[in-house]
Amino acid sequence: MTSPPESPIEEVVFELEHTRVPKPINVTIEDLYRETKFSKQEIRIMYRGFKTECPEGVVHEECFKEIYAKFFPHGNSSLYAHHVFRTFDINSTGSVNFRDFLNILSTLLRGTVYDKVKWTFKLYDVNGDGRITRGEMSDLFHSIHELMGRRPHQPEEDRKAKEQLERTFRSFDPHNVGYINFEMWMKGLLTNRTIVNSFHVFHSDP
Numbered sequence: 245m246t247s248p249p250e251s252p253i254e255e256v257v258f259e260l261e262h263t264r265v266p267k268p269i270n271v272t273i274e275d276l277y278r279e280t281k282f283s284k285q286e287i288r289i290m291y292r293g294f295k296t297e298c299p300e301g302v303v304h305e306e307c308f309k310e311i312y313a314k315f316f317p318h319g320n321s322s323l324y325a326h327h328v329f330r331t332f333d334i335n336s337t338g339s340v341n342f343r344d345f346l347n348i349l350s351t352l353l354r355g356t357v358y359d360k361v362k363w364t365f366k367l368y369d370v371n372g373d374g375r376i377t378r379g380e381m382s383d384l385f386h387s388i389h390e391l392m393g394r395r396p397h398q399p400e401e402d403r404k405a406k407e408q409l410e411r412t413f414r415s416f417d418p419h420n421v422g423y424i425n426f427e428m429w430m431k432g433l434l435t436n437r438t439i440v441n442s443f444h445v446f447h448s449d450p
């Protein structure tokens with residue numbers, strides 16, 4: 245007697261929407277298992293959850309924002325969720341399929357420190373030109389403050405926020421070149437525990 249298959253889903257071929265090609269691409273659980281650091285069982289569970297939340301097979305920015313709002317009910321998470329979504333939406337199509345979603349999640353939860361540093365750089369390099377400017381860092385800090393529920397236009401808090409921005413930017417840009425490239429970012433993150441600790445993404449390290 246042969247043993248039953250592990251799960252009927254094992255045989256399922258995932259149909260992933262991809263907006264740049266006319267037909268959905270078929271991806272097997274094997275593909276996803278090879279590409280990510282998740283077990284097949286974890287992939288199956290996440291796929292079920294993904295399909296329940298996003299029946300059309302892709303997650304849109306609005307849906308992403310709704311999920312963030314549930315986690316941060318006391319703040320305005322919309323702006324921060326927008327920045328995070330940007331790092332998931334690698335083709336800038338406005339929607340993320342399960343494969344891309346899983347790949348980023350794998351980086352954030354199980355990736356190496358280097359992978360995570362790369363991700364945080366992408367998050368802060370808003371226009372994707374390979375350099376983080378003061379303005380971009382300010383945008384991200386602002387979105388984080390909103391996420392944490394800080395009220396706008398509080399002179400004392402605004403002053404502190406400005407100081408925090410200056411201090412942080414200078415720690416990455418000690419020679420005052422006016423921007424932070426990936427090398428400077430990596431060096432700053434790896435040598436400054438305070439900054440690393442401010443990134444929740446590094447907290448999942450084993």
Ligand SMILES: [Ca+2]
Pocket residue numbers: 369370371372373374375376377380
């Ligand atoms: Ca930039």
